[in-house]
Amino acid sequence: MTDSQTFFEKMKRSFTDVPIAGDEQISTEEFLEASESLVKLFDLLGSSAFQVVEADMNGNITKLRKRLVQDGEHSKTLQGMILEEVKEGKKKTGTQALLWLSRGLQFTEAAMRETLDHPDKEMTITFTDAYKKTLIKYHSMFVRPIFKLAMKACPYRKDFFAKLGNDQKKVLEQLKEWLDALIKIVDIIFGFYLSGNYGKGF
Template sequence: MAPYLDTVLSFADVPITDAGVDTVAFLKAAEGLVGLFDLLNSTAFGVVQNDLKGNIVKVRARYDEVPTLSDTLEKLVENEKGEKKRKATEGLLWLLRGLQFTCMALQIAQANASEELSVAFGKAYDGTLKAFHNFVVKGVFSVAMKACPYRADFFSKLKADPAGGPAAADDHLNEQLNKWLAALDGIVTRLQTFYKAGAHDKGF
């Protein structure tokens, strides 16, 4: 075993070509991010994990159905356009929103070393998902933000080797995490721009 970020595919390693973002690699990296919530060790974040997982399933189902038309996320969305129910397009849209929320929260935490995770996740929620949620869902997320673990505990788990090996050094973790988040931020921004340019987000 190894520290968590060494065990999952980094968004920095997701291939991006002129044709778009590699679908299979992106989904694998997204699954790695979902697992990150296990380190937060809070049942309140179950709603976030379940939403991310459900949307990953929708996108993967479309890829499995027509892989040659879905090898990049952009092609997947373009080729679903015109169908009555664009499940993968909607799933990817919400997946991007959830990834943006998590990415922003961790970027805020990285930029403010003295700030607790509850503050960072609260700020990220206000800047991302909150605009799309009704009163009830906002309440659920409010509880989740308050249930964040202490910053020190989370980063200790992120550095730890579950098998009992040496923990990652702080410098290594920060370099790895910042690279991971920068790549994720770039992918989310790229795809959100793509959605708006093609009006793929209309109706959702």
């Protein structure tokens, strides 16, 4: 990253560049590239405690990529992939992976949104608040302490934002655009799951 580049400018793919068709069909390949770029955000948090978050998200991305390779014809869009798995009636690996990845994306969006909206709060607070609003309800009593430990390991706000780029005005503008695009996609995915009860049991 050059001095003039921000974290968002060096991404392979931003959520602002993920194609969404008129009927809200989300392109799978670009979505996965944007998700892979998002996971790199956790590297900037600089703590081994976040490895569990990264590993979980990367594991789900890998499962979705495998499905895309196996059935590229029906998996061009996320919705097409899920509908094909429903039709097959077998083990719904892609359906489960996308749901859990989307939950992780929702948490990331909420954590960064809290951080953006509350410049007076340190990230240990904003990330913990976001975790309580999103992921905690899906986690068992054994998993929760691991994630809570990660939230407590967040760096100081000023140190983290410095890693996002030198031009803080540009960083904040790009962060907001990225978050707006991310939550739009997450909302479409969750709406789709709800419409057909595709997340049942997951």
